[in-house]
Amino acid sequence: MVEEIFNINKKNFSEWYNEILKVSDLVDLRYNVKGFLVYKPHAMQLIKKIYQIWEEELEKAGHKPVLFPLVIPPENFELEKEHVEGFKPEVFWITKAGDKKIEKLALRPTSETAFYQLYSTWIRSYSDLPLKCYQSCSVYRYETKATKPLIRGREFLWIEAHDVFETEKQALEQVKQDMEITRKVLLEKLGVPFIFFKRPEWDKFKGAVSTYTADTIMPDGRILQLPSTHYLGQKFAKAFNIKFADKDEEEKYPYQTCYGPGISRILSALISVHGDNKGLVLQFDISPVQIIIIPIIFDESKTEILEAVKKIKNMLKEYRVEIDNTEKRPGEKFYYWEMKGVPVRIEIGPKDVKNNQVVLVNRLGQKKTVKQEDLVKEIQKMSVDMYEELRTRAEKYFNSMINDADSFSELEKILKDKGGLVRVNFCSVEKEGEKCAGIIKEKTGGEVRGTKFSESEKSNGKCIICGKKSNCVVYVGRAY
Amino acid sequence: MVEEIFNINKKNFSEWYNEILKVSDLVDLRYNVKGFLVYKPHAMQLIKKIYQIWEEELEKAGHKPVLFPLVIPPENFELEKEHVEGFKPEVFWITKAGDKKIEKLALRPTSETAFYQLYSTWIRSYSDLPLKCYQSCSVYRYETKATKPLIRGREFLWIEAHDVFETEKQALEQVKQDMEITRKVLLEKLGVPFIFFKRPEWDKFKGAVSTYTADTIMPDGRILQLPSTHYLGQKFAKAFNIKFADKDEEEKYPYQTCYGPGISRILSALISVHGDNKGLVLQFDISPVQIIIIPIIFDESKTEILEAVKKIKNMLKEYRVEIDNTEKRPGEKFYYWEMKGVPVRIEIGPKDVKNNQVVLVNRLGQKKTVKQEDLVKEIQKMSVDMYEELRTRAEKYFNSMINDADSFSELEKILKDKGGLVRVNFCSVEKEGEKCAGIIKEKTGGEVRGTKFSESEKSNGKCIICGKKSNCVVYVGRAY
Numbered sequence: 001m002v003e004e005i006f007n008i009n010k011k012n013f014s015e016w017y018n019e020i021l022k023v024s025d026l027v028d029l030r031y032n033v034k035g036f037l038v039y040k041p042h043a044m045q046l047i048k049k050i051y052q053i054w055e056e057e058l059e060k061a062g063h064k065p066v067l068f069p070l071v072i073p074p075e076n077f078e079l080e081k082e083h084v085e086g087f088k089p090e091v092f093w094i095t096k097a098g099d100k101k102i103e104k105l106a107l108r109p110t111s112e113t114a115f116y117q118l119y120s121t122w123i124r125s126y127s128d129l130p131l132k133c134y135q136s137c138s139v140y141r142y143e144t145k146a147t148k149p150l151i152r153g154r155e156f157l158w159i160e161a162h163d164v165f166e167t168e169k170q171a172l173e174q175v176k177q178d179m180e181i182t183r184k185v186l187l188e189k190l191g192v193p194f195i196f197f198k199r200p201e202w203d204k205f206k207g208a209v210s211t212y213t214a215d216t217i218m219p220d221g222r223i224l225q226l227p228s229t230h231y232l233g234q235k236f237a238k239a240f241n242i243k244f245a246d247k248d249e250e251e252k253y254p255y256q257t258c259y260g261p262g263i264s265r266i267l268s269a270l271i272s273v274h275g276d277n278k279g280l281v282l283q284f285d286i287s288p289v290q291i292i293i294i295p296i297i298f299d300e301s302k303t304e305i306l307e308a309v310k311k312i313k314n315m316l317k318e319y320r321v322e323i324d325n326t327e328k329r330p331g332e333k334f335y336y337w338e339m340k341g342v343p344v345r346i347e348i349g350p351k352d353v354k355n356n357q358v359v360l361v362n363r364l365g366q367k368k369t370v371k372q373e374d375l376v377k378e379i380q381k382m383s384v385d386m387y388e389e390l391r392t393r394a395e396k397y398f399n400s401m402i403n404d405a406d407s408f409s410e411l412e413k414i415l416k417d418k419g420g421l422v423r424v425n426f427c428s429v430e431k432e433g434e435k436c437a438g439i440i441k442e443k444t445g446g447e448v449r450g451t452k453f454s455e456s457e458k459s460n461g462k463c464i465i466c467g468k469k470s471n472c473v474v475y476v477g478r479a480y
Numbered sequence: 481m482v483e484e485i486f487n488i489n490k491k492n493f494s495e496w497y498n499e500i501l502k503v504s505d506l507v508d509l510r511y512n513v514k515g516f517l518v519y520k521p522h523a524m525q526l527i528k529k530i531y532q533i534w535e536e537e538l539e540k541a542g543h544k545p546v547l548f549p550l551v552i553p554p555e556n557f558e559l560e561k562e563h564v565e566g567f568k569p570e571v572f573w574i575t576k577a578g579d580k581k582i583e584k585l586a587l588r589p590t591s592e593t594a595f596y597q598l599y600s601t602w603i604r605s606y607s608d609l610p611l612k613c614y615q616s617c618s619v620y621r622y623e624t625k626a627t628k629p630l631i632r633g634r635e636f637l638w639i640e641a642h643d644v645f646e647t648e649k650q651a652l653e654q655v656k657q658d659m660e661i662t663r664k665v666l667l668e669k670l671g672v673p674f675i676f677f678k679r680p681e682w683d684k685f686k687g688a689v690s691t692y693t694a695d696t697i698m699p700d701g702r703i704l705q706l707p708s709t710h711y712l713g714q715k716f717a718k719a720f721n722i723k724f725a726d727k728d729e730e731e732k733y734p735y736q737t738c739y740g741p742g743i744s745r746i747l748s749a750l751i752s753v754h755g756d757n758k759g760l761v762l763q764f765d766i767s768p769v770q771i772i773i774i775p776i777i778f779d780e781s782k783t784e785i786l787e788a789v790k791k792i793k794n795m796l797k798e799y800r801v802e803i804d805n806t807e808k809r810p811g812e813k814f815y816y817w818e819m820k821g822v823p824v825r826i827e828i829g830p831k832d833v834k835n836n837q838v839v840l841v842n843r844l845g846q847k848k849t850v851k852q853e854d855l856v857k858e859i860q861k862m863s864v865d866m867y868e869e870l871r872t873r874a875e876k877y878f879n880s881m882i883n884d885a886d887s888f889s890e891l892e893k894i895l896k897d898k899g900g901l902v903r904v905n906f907c908s909v910e911k912e913g914e915k916c917a918g919i920i921k922e923k924t925g926g927e928v929r930g931t932k933f934s935e936s937e938k939s940n941g942k943c944i945i946c947g948k949k950s951n952c953v954v955y956v957g958r959a960y
Contacts, residue, residue, distance in 0.1 A: 028598055033553050033585060038598060041544035041613065048545060064521035065528060069635055070550075070587075070618065073513050089578040094587070096573035097622035105513060107550075107574070118508055118518060133521065138550065142577035155549055 010277055013220035017272060021149055024280050024340050026271070035147045035154030042340070043267065045288035047157060050263055050270075051136055053189055053286075054159055057181045063132040063161055068114040070137075071105040076113040080239040083112065086206020090141040092154075107140040112207070112232075112258060115162045116240040125245045126166055129254060130174075134161035136263075150268035151224065151480050161259040164242065171231060171255035175212055176454065178229040178259045182214050185261075186226060191283060191391035192216055192269050193398035194226055195421065197450035197475065200429040200437065209233035212453050215477070217401045218272050221419015223449060223477035226269060227261035273394050280341025281363050283390060284383030291321045291379065292337045296330050296349030308353045312346060315375055338363060343386055344379055362386045402475075408440075408464045411476060415444045419478060422446070426474040427463035433472075436465035446476040490757055493700035497752060501629055504760050504820050506751070515627045515634030522820070523747065525768035527637060530743055530750075531616055533669055533766075534639055537661045543612040543641055548594040550617075551585040556593040560719040563592065566686020570621040572634075587620040592687070592712075592738060595642045596720040605725045606646055609734060610654075614641035616743075630748035631704065631960050641739040644722065651711060651735035655692055656934065658709040658739045662694050665741075666706060671763060671871035672696055672749050673878035674706055675901065677930035677955065680909040680917065689713035692933055695957070697881045698752050701899015703929060703957035706749060707741035753874050760821025761843050763870060764863030771801045771859065772817045776810050776829035788833045792826060795855055818843060823866055824859055842866045882955075888920075888944045891956060895924045899958060902926070906954040907943035913952075916945035926956040 008023070010016045021027050026043040039047065055065070071094065078084045092107040108114060115133070123131060136159050147153050161178075165171045179196045186192045194214040204211040205228070213228035236242070237253040246252050274281040284290055293312060295305045313321055324333045330347070337345060347359040358375065361367045362382050370378045401420030405411035414422050427433050429451055437448040451457065457473040488503070490496045501507050506523040519527065535545070551574065558564045572587040588594060595613070603611060616639050627633050641658075645651045659676045666672045674694040684691040685708070693708035716722070717733040726732050754761040764770055773792060775785045793801055804813045810827070817825060827839040838855065841847045842862050850858045881900030885891035894902050907913050909931055917928040931937065937953040 028601075030598065030601065031549055031594075032556065032597065033549060033551055036549035036551060038549065039547040041546055044545040044547055044615075047547075065524040066521055067519040067524055067527075067637075069511055069513060069516035069518065070620070071513055071516060071635075076512065091578060092574050093576035094572050095575045096584070098569040098571060102622075104576070105572075114511075117512065118510065121508075121510065140550070142582075155551075157547075 008277060008279065010219060010275065013218065013272070016219075016275070017268075018149070020271065020275060020279060027149055029149055033154075035143060037149055037153060037155075042288060046267060046270070046282070046286060047263055049286040049288075050190070050266055051159070054181075054185050054261055054263070055134070055136065057184055058134050058159070058161060061132075061177055061181060062130070063134045063163075065135065066133045067135050067137065068108075068111050068118075070108055072108055072111070072114050073103070073105060076117050077106050079113060079117075080207045080236055083207030083236075087141075090143065092140050092142055108137075109139055109141045110258075110260070111135065111137075111139075111160055112162065112236060113240075116236050116242060116256075119162070119164060120240050120242045123164060123242055123244050123254065126247055129164055129166050129244060130170065131164040132161065133163075134159055134259075148480065150264045150271075153264065156265070157263040159259075159261050159263065163257045163259070164237075164254045165256070166244070166246065166252075166254060168233070168255045171233075171257050174257045174259075175229050175231055178227070178257070179212070179214075179453065181259075182227045182261070186214065186216075186266070187391070189285065190266070190270055191387060191394050192226075192266075192273050193391075193395045195402075195475065196453040198429070198453045199450040200433060200448050200474070201431050202434040202437065203447070203450070205230040207232065207235060209235065213450075215421070215449055215475075215479075216269050216273065217398055217420050217477070218269070218480070219397075221401060221478070223421065223447075223479040224265065224269055224272075225479065226266060227259065229257055229259045232256040232258065273397075274390050275341075278335070279339030281390065282341035282343055283387050284343045285387075287341060287343050288320065289322050289337075289340070289342050290319045290383075291316060291344045291346060292333075292342045293321060293323045293346045293348065294330060294333050294337075295323070295325070296347055296352075298350060301350040301353065304353050305348060305350065308348050312348065312358060312372065312375065315372070316379070319379070344382060346375075364389060405464065406461075408443075411440070411446070411464060412444050415446045415476070415478060421449065421475040421477045423457075423473060423475055424464045425459045425461035425470055426472050427466050427468045427470045428472055429474060436463060439465050440476060444476075445478045447479050449475045449477055449479070451475075488757060488759065490699060490755065493698065493752070496699075496755070497748075498629070500751065500755060500759060507629055509629055513634075515623060517629055517633060517635075522768060526747055526750070526762070526766060527743055529766040529768075530670070530746055531639070534661075534665055534741055534743070535614070535616065537664055538614050538639070538641060541612075541657055541661060542610070543614045543643075545615065546613045547615050547617065548588075548591050548598075550588055552588055552591075552594050553583070553585060556597050557586050559593060559597075560687045560716055563687030563716075567621075570623065572620050572622055588617075589619055589621045590740070591615065591617075591619075591640055592642070592716060593720075596716050596722060596736075599642070599644060600720050600722045603644060603722055603724050603734065606727055609644055609646050609724060610650065611644040612641065613643075614639055614739075628960065630744045630751075633744065636745070637743040639739075639741050639743065643737045643739070644717075644734045645736070646724070646726065646732075646734060648713070648735045651713075651737050654737045654739075655709050655711055658707070658737070659692070659694070659933065661739075662707045662741070666694065666696075666746070667871070669763075669765065670746070670750055671867060671874050672706075672746075672753050673871075673875045675882075675955065676933040678909070678933045679930040680913060680928050680954070681911050682914040682917065683927070683930070685710040687712065687715060689715065693930075695901070695929055695955075695959075696749050696753065697878055697900050697957070698749070698960070699877075701881060701958070703901065703927075703959040704745065704749055705959065706746060707739065709737055709739045712736040712738065753877075754870050755821075758815070759819030761870065762821035762823055763867050764823045765867075767821065767823050768800065769802050769817075769820070769822050770799045770863075771796060771824045771826060772813075772822045773801060773803045773826045773828065774810060774813050774817075775803070775805070776827055778830060781830040781833065784833050785828060785830065788828050792828065792838060792852070792855065795852070796859070799859070824862060826855075844869055885944065886941075888923075891920070891926070891944060892924050895926045895956070895958060901929065901955040901957045903937075903953060903955055904944045905939045905941035905950055906952050907946050907948045907950045908952055909954060916943060919945050920956060924956075925958045927959050929955045929957055929959070931955075
């Protein structure tokens with residue numbers, strides 16, 4: 001009976017995903033504006049943790065928090081031509097206040113054009129550089145593609161970091177640092193594997209010189225773009241007249257980068273990559289409830305059990321602990337808290353009280369009877385082991401989903417049967433490769449995601465589409 | 481010379497305020513949309529701390545974080561008649577996306593009408609109550625009064641908590657709990673004194689049964705409204721059809737409250753109440769930089785001093801510490817960091833290195849030479865003492881600004897000469913008192929702020945305006 005309530009089979013990933021968002025009480029999709037959703041406490045607690053971890057890493061790397069207005073006046077928004085052309089179709093416009101018509105204001109779809117106008121006054125000399133600021137906020141895009149909760153919406157939560165440097169070399173170093181921050185958080189803290197790509201010329205952020213992104217693979221084999229960094233060169237500096245006096249007293253345009261981890265998307269990756277047929281699986285460090293205590297109560301030993309539970313909870317003050325004292329049967333409670341993703345469960349029954357022990361079970365089903373005096377130590381060990389196993393499992397899947405194809409038909413077959421990222425020889429990621437990429441897209445739905453960043457992968461083969469000799473290796477995948 | 485740069489005399493409060501926002505690098509007022517400002521790192525770091533403290537207290541009191549969309553469709557917004565009438569003139573409307581006209585959407589001026597529509601689906605039975613959720617976000621109001629940075633703007637940061645209860649009694653208890661949370665944070669953690677008022681009938685939140693607010697007094701004697709709680713009764717429950725099945729299986733409308741600490745305003749109070757002629761004064765716990773180390777360098781002892789500085793910094797790992805290694809003279813550095821409000825300064829010169837000591841100076845000018853081995857202990861003590869002194873100083877000023885007036889002419893004189901809150905006998909805070917309040921407002925600019933909450937103050941006198949016998953005591957003040 002109970003089992004059936006949460007009988008969510010991850011093999012049907014899309015169904016599983018929609019169901020888990022609902023039953024584990026993460027978001028409410030019934031808000032009556034299309035593309036906008038409500039974050040319920042369970043999601044918001046996770047999001048606050050993810051923000052905290054990410055902001056901490058950004059600050060360690062020298063970034064400082066700021067907050068720019070939500071609204072951008074057209075005179076800013078329209079300064080960088082490519083940028084405005086790219087974003088214009090997606091911008092929400094405010095045109096009225098009360099009953100009055102007012103001069104129109106854009107809701108930020110991203111904040112380059114808000115930040116950089118003031119950066120032109122904040123930056124005077126080389127001693128003001130590097131300037132590295134970030135803001136945590138929501139952005140707004142009138143998506144016309146089908147929206148998908150947490151993955152593509154008209155309002156989403158992110159961080160945007162906007163950095164300014166004296167030299168191109170420093171700016172390109174920042175791209176590497178951003179990748180390092182991404183690795184530290186996404187892989188090391190959240191256990192979500194990814195590849196960092198340099199996107200092809202035709203698939204850049206509008207207004208950027210080049211775009212770098214972290215792609216992960218979802219359980220259905222589709223690719224999800226996670227944080228990206230855009231190298232802006234001097235393009236925005238010129239458009240916004242950002243100049244600095246260098247040591248030689250010459251006025252120069254600085255070089256810029258921007259970095260954007262999408263927090264809503266990262267939550268969706270976290271849920272999807274680690275979740276299983278029983279529901280969510282959350283790592284110990286970020287789980288809103290880290291430990292659930294379930295008393296196994298029989299009438300004759302009720303008092304002792306409840307006392308023991310209280311004692312155990314007191315021993316665990318440094319953790320986020322809850323006790324399930326509801327009237328449900330133990331089995332029901334197990335299923336419920338497993339579905340919610342709580343990493344550690346403590347069971348205490350009459351035998352345990354007598355033997356001064358508890359039963360520890362982690363969310364991956366590993367069970368251990370431990371002495372109460374060893375409890376804290378055992379929980380620490382269990383949380384580390386569980387994280388390691390989650391990460392290993394995720395990496396194993398991720399690696400199994402990266403495959404080589406020597407021909408177009410092989411590519412087509414892998415994308416159809418399995419999905420993931422397919423490594424192929426390709427003519428070029430410069431403008432002239434766009435035609436071949438278009439053919440792949442049209443025939444398979446797969447996109448050329450780019451070349452691996454910071455690792456040179458060279459081939460001696462030929463482009464699988466046009467047959468031109470090429471030393472370029474790209475990854476193709478169907479994306480969200 | 482240096483002194484003059486920051487020669488900011490708090491006696492001219494308004495000038496002082498505008499100047500301190502600029503020189504201490506809190507906000508940038510040059511953003512090119514009226515009523516919108518940019519929070520620079522110094523302000524944003526403070527704001528993050530204030531949010532953290534407030535959210536922690538709200539969570540201790542059983543609130544959970546959520547996030548509702550920025551946009552509210554008219555069909556929600558217009559459900560509660562009084563509410564919509566009150567807010568309509570101030571609402572920003574989105575009417576376009578890209579080139580397309582879309583159905584208009586309000587930017588939230590406050591989120592009752594976003595929350596409560598879904599609350600009507602979240603609440604089914606008494607076991608779902610109390611429901612206590614909060615969100616930290618920006619809200620948008622097209623203010624037509626003159627805007628003042630952090631105090632009145634078209635975008636401001638706040639928290640809004642929306643609580644639902646089975647009974648009226650529980651809801652009114654929540655008003656008291658909100659006051660307690662306000663006291664804990666505002667007075668005990670931030671050292672900002674206030675009085676909690678019940679607002680008169682004619683000055684309620686639109687749609688509320690009654691409104692309770694914390695008022696503080698600014699250095700110019702004007703009143704600043706800080707957090708407020710609105711008791712909504714069943715008005716919104718009826719408008720949004722929020723019902724629950726009670727234990728007796730009867731369907732009932734619940735009782736609601738909402739609570740809104742305005743974080744931008746609280747920052748302005750914090751700056752204004754504690755700041756002095758040298759600039760900002762920040763408490764140790766919330767200051768972005770808690771300790772500034774200033775090496776007093778002479779050529780012959782440079783190496784030893786810099787080594788000692790490094791050692792000292794290592795001793796203070798649990799604090800937020802910076803070293804000022806710039807080329808400025810020590811005096812200049814002192815002025816700079818005092819202006820920024822840094823609570824503790826450590827000076828280390830050749831004599832100190834020799835004697836294994838440092839000079840500790842707090843932001844209130846108290847100086848002490850301490851042995852290096854006692855440093856941590858002395859800093860802890862200094863930070864506590866400084867906080868106590870700040871709070872005592874603030875309370876002393878606050879209390880001195882609360883005065884009695886027995887007649888209208890006395891009221892007029894106090895408001896003109898001194899400002900603050902003036903306690904007077906008044907006919908009524910119900911609808912029938914509005915006329916007398918109007919006379920006070922017209923002749924003095926003062927507003928009847930309400931009666932003291934949770935303390936009954938009774939008089940046997942007569943209303944200072946109409947002369948009617950009354951036992952009602954109100955406080956009058958000129959407000960921001």
